[in-house]
Amino acid sequence: MNPTAITDILRRQEIETPSWAYGNSGTRFKVFAQPGVPRDPYEKIADAATVHRFTGIAPSVALHIPWDKVSDYQHLAAYAAEHGIRLGTINANVFQDDDYRLGSVTNPDPAVRRKAVEHLLECVDIMDATGSPDLKLWFADGTNYPGQDDLRTRQDRLADALQQAYARLTGQQRMLLEYKLFEPAFYATDVPDWGTAYAHCVELGPRAQVVIDTGHHAPGTNIEFIVAFLLRQHRLGAFDFNSRFYADDDLMAGAADPFQLFRIMNEIAAAGAVTPDGGIAFMLDQCHNIEPKIQAVIRSVLNVQEATAKALLIDRTALAAAQRDGDVLAANDIIMDAYHTDVRPMLRQLREDMGLEPEPIAAYRASGYLAKVSAERVGGNAAGWGA
Numbered sequence: 001m002n003p004t005a006i007t008d009i010l011r012r013q014e015i016e017t018p019s020w021a022y023g024n025s026g027t028r029f030k031v032f033a034q035p036g037v038p039r040d041p042y043e044k045i046a047d048a049a050t051v052h053r054f055t056g057i058a059p060s061v062a063l064h065i066p067w068d069k070v071s072d073y074q075h076l077a078a079y080a081a082e083h084g085i086r087l088g089t090i091n092a093n094v095f096q097d098d099d100y101r102l103g104s105v106t107n108p109d110p111a112v113r114r115k116a117v118e119h120l121l122e123c124v125d126i127m128d129a130t131g132s133p134d135l136k137l138w139f140a141d142g143t144n145y146p147g148q149d150d151l152r153t154r155q156d157r158l159a160d161a162l163q164q165a166y167a168r169l170t171g172q173q174r175m176l177l178e179y180k181l182f183e184p185a186f187y188a189t190d191v192p193d194w195g196t197a198y199a200h201c202v203e204l205g206p207r208a209q210v211v212i213d214t215g216h217h218a219p220g221t222n223i224e225f226i227v228a229f230l231l232r233q234h235r236l237g238a239f240d241f242n243s244r245f246y247a248d249d250d251l252m253a254g255a256a257d258p259f260q261l262f263r264i265m266n267e268i269a270a271a272g273a274v275t276p277d278g279g280i281a282f283m284l285d286q287c288h289n290i291e292p293k294i295q296a297v298i299r300s301v302l303n304v305q306e307a308t309a310k311a312l313l314i315d316r317t318a319l320a321a322a323q324r325d326g327d328v329l330a331a332n333d334i335i336m337d338a339y340h341t342d343v344r345p346m347l348r349q350l351r352e353d354m355g356l357e358p359e360p361i362a363a364y365r366a367s368g369y370l371a372k373v374s375a376e377r378v379g380g381n382a383a384g385w386g387a
């Protein structure tokens with residue numbers, strides 16, 4: 001691909017940032033408070049808009065309900081627009097009420113299942129008000145002990161709930177179903193892998209799509225294979241990018257394993273699906289427990305952008321020829337050549353062409369934004385888990 005074609009794609013790339021990345025978070029041992037943390041969804045939007053201002057490619061923010069509950073969602077959407085961004089994916093949250101101890105949509109108690117489905121429907125009402133295109137579902141449902149509940153019946157309950165939510169979607173709205181190997185359930189998770197998510201999506205219809213959260217697999221899983229498979233089936237709806245050393249560590253995307261992120265973006269670039277018309281929502285899903293949050297989100301956006309630029313640099317004609325010839329080492333060299341290219345000068349130039357500061361992190365640090373919001377955001381309750 002010629003340099004102009006590459007920069008044209010990079011200019012149109014969009015990465016959605018999560019509202020919860022701006023709030024306080026922690027491990028199950030401690031939530032650390034940081035200065036300047038937003039106290040409500042409006043302040044989270046201001047932080048997300050700041051990330052977009054410095055990167056130019058993060059024009060939307062994902063909301064999590066009820067963490068981001070407000071009385072007027074149209075007002076919130078208008079506020080986002082005033083700040084130069086839009087409201088993106090609506091994430092349902094059926095994992096924090098005491099009622100959900102034995103599951104939400106797969107709970108043995110029909111009253112609890114009904115409550116969970118009502119929340120999913122409420123999230124679609126919110127999408128109608130905000131213009132958000134996607135409903136993202138992740139269920140903490142599962143069991144801790146063999147015999148605790150019937151595994152097949154739980155799948156029936158899940159299918160029934162998904163069907164009710166899917167039927168409520170209108171127009172171009174989509175349902176994105178996320179899987180996760182384990183945690184909080186430790187014996188059997190009800191949506192543990194891409195195969196389960198995929199099978200439910202196929203049963204539902206074309207607007208049900210799978211979400212790949214990069215932290216939700218067993219160690220050593222070949223995630224790019226899952227990407228390739230789902231792309232081929234037209235069922236890859238979105239990513240939750242983050243990185244991990246052990247389990248679902250929720251570290252900055254591209255921090256723990258930049259080569260894996262590159263391999264994933266290679267599959268996306270090969271399928272021509274980097275830009276929004278490719279139908280994939282590229283989101284971050286991370287927590288910044290010990291590092292400054294806004295700067296960490298900027299770093300993550302840039303890491304995804306760098307991995308994408310490298311993937312776009314792969315000489316696909318030469319690669320196809322090497323693959324046809326069975327030249328294993330030449331093919332691998334072509335991939336590694338792109339991976340080892342320093343794309344930072346190209347991206348600095350791109351930002352200048354887009355009217356942005358060439359070095360987003362340095363520019364953000366020099367802007368004084370964090371000192372300003374730390375002085376302003378005094379009193380009230382800092383947003384965080386459960387808030």
Ligand code: PSV
Nearest residue numbers: 091138178180213240248285
């Ligand atoms: C679950 O671990 C998850 O990845 C889901 O996307 C949730 O919505 C998110 O984290 C926030 O806790």
Ligand code: MN
Nearest residue numbers: 178213240285
């Ligand atoms: Mn996730």
